[in-house]
Amino acid sequence: MPKLGAELDAFGCAVWKRLVTPRQCASIARSYHDDRLFRSRVVMAQHGFGRGEYKYFSYPLPAPIAGLRASLYPHLAAIANRWNDALGVAFRYPEEHRQYLDLCHRAGQTKPTPLLLEYKEGDYNCLHQDVYGEHVFPLQVTVLLSVPGRDFTGGEFVLTEQRPRMQSRAEVVPLEQGDAVIFPVRERPVSGTRGVYRVRMRHGVSRLRSGHRYTLGIIFHDAR
Numbered sequence: 001m002p003k004l005g006a007e008l009d010a011f012g013c014a015v016w017k018r019l020v021t022p023r024q025c026a027s028i029a030r031s032y033h034d035d036r037l038f039r040s041r042v043v044m045a046q047h048g049f050g051r052g053e054y055k056y057f058s059y060p061l062p063a064p065i066a067g068l069r070a071s072l073y074p075h076l077a078a079i080a081n082r083w084n085d086a087l088g089v090a091f092r093y094p095e096e097h098r099q100y101l102d103l104c105h106r107a108g109q110t111k112p113t114p115l116l117l118e119y120k121e122g123d124y125n126c127l128h129q130d131v132y133g134e135h136v137f138p139l140q141v142t143v144l145l146s147v148p149g150r151d152f153t154g155g156e157f158v159l160t161e162q163r164p165r166m167q168s169r170a171e172v173v174p175l176e177q178g179d180a181v182i183f184p185v186r187e188r189p190v191s192g193t194r195g196v197y198r199v200r201m202r203h204g205v206s207r208l209r210s211g212h213r214y215t216l217g218i219i220f221h222d223a224r
Helices: 002-011 022-033 063-087 097-106
Strands: 014-016 038-043 053-057 115-120 124-128 139-144 152-154 157-162 169-173 180-184 187-192 195-205 208-219
Touching: 002 014, 002 063, 002 180, 022 063, 022 115, 022 208, 063 097, 063 139, 063 187, 063 195, 063 208, 115 124, 180 195, 195 208
Parallel strands: none
Antiparallel strands: 014 180, 038 053, 053 115, 115 208, 124 195, 139 180, 139 208, 152 208, 157 169, 157 195, 187 195
């Protein structure tokens, strides 16, 4: 995790290679068609979000997704607390995810946010931020479930950052099946000549050229 933390500091994202096995990827992708697992479906074109669709899981989460959410959180909470130190923010994220969810639920944020996304030829996801309430965990994870070049072409994961008084910078993140990209939900600290400042981040997906692309999104705060 120190290497991933250093990459997040330097580039605004980090890739955890082969976090999920090919068999697990295929199983999670197939679950997209089991509506019993989900609380809602969003068609992106209806909201101006892009093209494609996604579904939010309902509680209780499937065991693999719940396990990933709980096991990744402590590593990311350590980075999030370090970022708060850098920014002079007093809040400290608790060590365990269930403790953080308690904070969310007491604030009325009780809806689960992990989601599955499906893209077909011509689909894309506009640059955005996943902010759902007062409590916003500053890092999230996206896992590529499909095989690039076999299942789909195009559909690259894209990040942009806007530094004060500078033009936006884009980062295109190449992923293989089972790889996870870790990135900021909304902003991150960057050291400059006058100290540490906040950089605004957005993420999205470029146009799918062919095939089908499935991804798993793991967001650690719940929604209202």
